[in-house]
Amino acid sequence: MPNPGGMGGTLDPVTLGALTRSAGLCRSPLGVVIVDTDLRIAWANQAAGRLGDGMPATAWAGHRLGEVLPDMDTGPVEQSLRKVLAAGEPVADLEVRSHAGAPGEERFWSCTQFPVTGTDGQTAGVTVVLREVTEQARNQCRLALADEASARIGTTLDITRTAEELLEVAIPRLADAGGVDLLATVIDGDQHAPQAHDREMRFRQAALRWPTDLPPLPECRPYAWSESDPAKLIRRRLAAGLPVFLPAFGAMTEQQIKEMASDTGFDRAMTARRAGAHSLIFVPLTTRGVIMGFVVLCRLAGSAPFAPADLALACDFVARAAVAVDNARLYSRERATALTLQRGLLPRHIPEVPGLDLACRYVPAQTAAEIGGDWFDVIPLPAGRCALTVGDVTGHDISAASLMGQLRTATRALATLDLAPAQLLTRLDQIAGDLTDAETSATCIYAVHDPATAEWEIASAGHPPPAIARPGRHAAFPDLPSGLPLGTGLADASYQATRPHLPRRSTLVLYADGLIEDPAADISTGMARLAGTLATTTALPVSQACDTLLATLAPRPADDIAILMART
Numbered sequence: 306m307p308n309p310g311g312m313g314g315t316l317d318p319v320t321l322g323a324l325t326r327s328a329g330l331c332r333s334p335l336g337v338v339i340v341d342t343d344l345r346i347a348w349a350n351q352a353a354g355r356l357g358d359g360m361p362a363t364a365w366a367g368h369r370l371g372e373v374l375p376d377m378d379t380g381p382v383e384q385s386l387r388k389v390l391a392a393g394e395p396v397a398d399l400e401v402r403s404h405a406g407a408p409g410e411e412r413f414w415s416c417t418q419f420p421v422t423g424t425d426g427q428t429a430g431v432t433v434v435l436r437e438v439t440e441q442a443r444n445q446c447r448l449a450l451a452d453e454a455s456a457r458i459g460t461t462l463d464i465t466r467t468a469e470e471l472l473e474v475a476i477p478r479l480a481d482a483g484g485v486d487l488l489a490t491v492i493d494g495d496q497h498a499p500q501a502h503d504r505e506m507r508f509r510q511a512a513l514r515w516p517t518d519l520p521p522l523p524e525c526r527p528y529a530w531s532e533s534d535p536a537k538l539i540r541r542r543l544a545a546g547l548p549v550f551l552p553a554f555g556a557m558t559e560q561q562i563k564e565m566a567s568d569t570g571f572d573r574a575m576t577a578r579r580a581g582a583h584s585l586i587f588v589p590l591t592t593r594g595v596i597m598g599f600v601v602l603c604r605l606a607g608s609a610p611f612a613p614a615d616l617a618l619a620c621d622f623v624a625r626a627a628v629a630v631d632n633a634r635l636y637s638r639e640r641a642t643a644l645t646l647q648r649g650l651l652p653r654h655i656p657e658v659p660g661l662d663l664a665c666r667y668v669p670a671q672t673a674a675e676i677g678g679d680w681f682d683v684i685p686l687p688a689g690r691c692a693l694t695v696g697d698v699t700g701h702d703i704s705a706a707s708l709m710g711q712l713r714t715a716t717r718a719l720a721t722l723d724l725a726p727a728q729l730l731t732r733l734d735q736i737a738g739d740l741t742d743a744e745t746s747a748t749c750i751y752a753v754h755d756p757a758t759a760e761w762e763i764a765s766a767g768h769p770p771p772a773i774a775r776p777g778r779h780a781a782f783p784d785l786p787s788g789l790p791l792g793t794g795l796a797d798a799s800y801q802a803t804r805p806h807l808p809r810r811s812t813l814v815l816y817a818d819g820l821i822e823d824p825a826a827d828i829s830t831g832m833a834r835l836a837g838t839l840a841t842t843t844a845l846p847v848s849q850a851c852d853t854l855l856a857t858l859a860p861r862p863a864d865d866i867a868i869l870m871a872r873t
Contacts, residue, residue, distance in 0.1 A: 316341040316430040317423055321348060324421065324432070336435035339421065342390055344369060344383055347430060356435060370433075377403040382416055386431050393428045395419045400442070401435075411614070413442035443614060450478060450622050459629030462636040464492060468512035471600065471626045476514050479619055480602035480611075482577065485512040485590070487598035491634050506540070508598060516605070519580065539587060543599055548588045548620055552610040554603075555583025577603055584610040586619050592627040597634060600626075651713075655683040655869075658691040660756030662872040664847035666855060669865055678705035678747070679817040679867040680713045684720045689756050692720050695768070695815040695869050696749035696791075704745075711740055712747055712791070726751045726764035730800040734766065734791045741792030748790050750815055759873065761813070764802040766791050769821065769828075772814040772835055773807060776843040780836035812843065812850070812872045819864030820854065834858055847872050 321339065324330065330337045336353035340346055346365045354362030357373045371379040378401055385396050399416040415436045423429030458470045468485040476483055486508040542549050551557070555578060574585060582603040590598045600623050604611060611619075648667075655663055665681055678698025685691050694716055698705045715736045719729050729751055737747055748768040754761055763771065763783070767790035774780040786801040807813060814835075821831030838857045842850035847870045859866055 338433040341430045412439045464633035467633045472514040481605040483602040487511045491597045551585040554585040581606040588623040592631045666851045666868045678709035679865040680709045681867045681869045693752045697817045698747045727800040727802045730766045737792035746790040746792045774812040774839040780839040815869040817867040819866040
């Protein structure tokens, strides 16, 4: 048993007296403790006494730090003290945690240790200085979480992916599991959707993160829809932008939960409760005055309940993440508007023409910030002939889509003059020169088919060459003069046509460059992949052949893709 009145170790009274008579140590607002070589306390100032559980500092002598500071994690402190005694070198700013106060409410201390030299010149003890740094530690945690949120949330402008990224950062940093529910109007990008607080709000589960080593939640279906009751407490808190803090959710009675529960979110929360969730935080997902949804975070068995500090951290984190979610919402709205414009400028259907089986596909880019300027068209001509055209305007914005619409309209107007393909592109280049600027141009391929003679005539304005596929043979690209892109403004721009021979059952494929472009390979590699894929589709209907090209060559296109396929 320790001797409360003894010194212990080799810390002699002369050395200890010299230290403890220092006014700086005695009156310091920081907790100061001197321990001997047995790690037993020889002296402590009054400030140190206020850190304990009621035992005055004058009674600490002879005890170990863990005995007088039971809430503090003193294990790392004693390990560090042994190193200081062995090496005689000080240690600065060792972080120590304390669990004093409410359950899960951590406090943090900075521990600095200085060796004490005895009269024999040897290390006889250590002076320990404790300074509370709880607020600084929490601020550092907030900053670290904010930095991670900035780097990892909002890497795409897809609203569902952004919700998933929110949970990837929050778990396990803040919670063990969680979910994000978004308003239907937010997912749809509806700018004018009512946000009246007295109306039902329809939500969709946009993201769910649950530990993989636990059974999945049977009632938490991905992308499930739910509606909220305006009269319930959870809904009123959501409408007011206030969180719901349920640190002891697992201990609440069914009646207590029933009094506050709303349909939205709480059915899933009850499922999580039955699966072991015992502590819950609901945080509204709001920014710029817009209610977008809510985030549910929960702690599972084996984790401490949420503390008020966790609630503050969660609210700050969700507020930062909400900006990224709102950016995705705004992008969804603008993209939907632009795509509506673009689809309105493209043909709704292509006509049936004699002697050809036709199919087309248009796929907007999934990674571009805005829309592109690809177009396609099938234009009936006199004497049963028809023209097929595919074009591509540089740029990815509404201006590109607008220019695409103008050039498609101009192409149809010129086609009524029944011009040869090379003549039509010459006229179209002149029109494009008045519509484009130095940074904008367009490419186009124009092909005319005559069913009476089965002949083709094709001209290109800087566009990728068409592909020709035949059963039992490798797909080929005809030797076609590429010509200059449209709108370059060069006076000597001229175009030439070629007349490739396509036997019966041949397939002509016109496409935009998004089908063959790959940032990791050159264009020839993309064309080779196209030829190889086409060779596997000659027995398929042209509609299925188009789908095979898209699924194989561009499952997630980085650029708009237009395909127009004709089989003789």
